[in-house]
Amino acid sequence: MSLDEKIFGHMPDGTTIGIYTLKNQAGVVVKIADYGAIITEIHAPDREGKDADVVLGFDNLDRYIQGHPFFGTVAGRVANRIANGKFRLEGKDYTLARNNGPNHLHGGLKGFDKKVWKSKPLPTTGHEAGVEFSCFSSDGEEGYPGNLNVTVTYTLTDKNELRIEYQAKTDKATPINLTNHSYFNLAGFGDILGHELWLAADNYTPTDEGLIPTGEI
Numbered sequence: 001m002s003l004d005e006k007i008f009g010h011m012p013d014g015t016t017i018g019i020y021t022l023k024n025q026a027g028v029v030v031k032i033a034d035y036g037a038i039i040t041e042i043h044a045p046d047r048e049g050k051d052a053d054v055v056l057g058f059d060n061l062d063r064y065i066q067g068h069p070f071f072g073t074v075a076g077r078v079a080n081r082i083a084n085g086k087f088r089l090e091g092k093d094y095t096l097a098r099n100n101g102p103n104h105l106h107g108g109l110k111g112f113d114k115k116v117w118k119s120k121p122l123p124t125t126g127h128e129a130g131v132e133f134s135c136f137s138s139d140g141e142e143g144y145p146g147n148l149n150v151t152v153t154y155t156l157t158d159k160n161e162l163r164i165e166y167q168a169k170t171d172k173a174t175p176i177n178l179t180n181h182s183y184f185n186l187a188g189f190g191d192i193l194g195h196e197l198w199l200a201a202d203n204y205t206p207t208d209e210g211l212i213p214t215g216e217i
Helices: 060-064
Strands: 002-010 016-023 030-032 041-046 051-053 084-087 092-095 116-122 128-137 148-157 161-169
Touching: 002 060, 002 128, 002 161, 016 128, 016 148, 030 148
Parallel strands: none
Antiparallel strands: 002 016, 016 030, 030 041, 041 051, 084 092, 116 128, 128 148, 148 161
16 A cells, blocks of 8 residues: 655645545555545556546646536535525525526535645555545535534555545534545546446435426435
């Protein structure tokens, strides 16, 4: 197992953005940047040992800053949509940014995907290597209540596992729904029209034309 850190680029205000490379003995490589705690690359060998980068992303920071469809980011405070950019909690109404038609999406105009996260490499062992990322979201940011401290830990193991663990602590009731937003192409290139996906689910939630769940199960 190995862990390496390099400079990925600089923000418009000069802030340095680092990028970490985690690698195991099987040749699996994962790269994660401070900006958005973004997974920029996952290299994995196929059954014949041929390496491919199986997630979509960019090789430079500037392209991420210009805008993208949440490639590899931490989506939050609330991943997915909040209908009409409004919710009611403990008898109080809250209004959020409408950045997806009439709806609020992935935390708003400046969600966690656009934050510069603090990073800390974890001790590397013979079995795993990891990095801890943390950020702070103040009370009222993007319309959400409560000061919120978030920690996301990425760990690559010698079993070719990539673990992502989320922790959040707040001083006020607030909605929170964190996820990673990577797009996968297991072929490493070309389209995904030959991919097949099996979801072992007994039920699913249909959505309306705005991709908001209808409430039906």
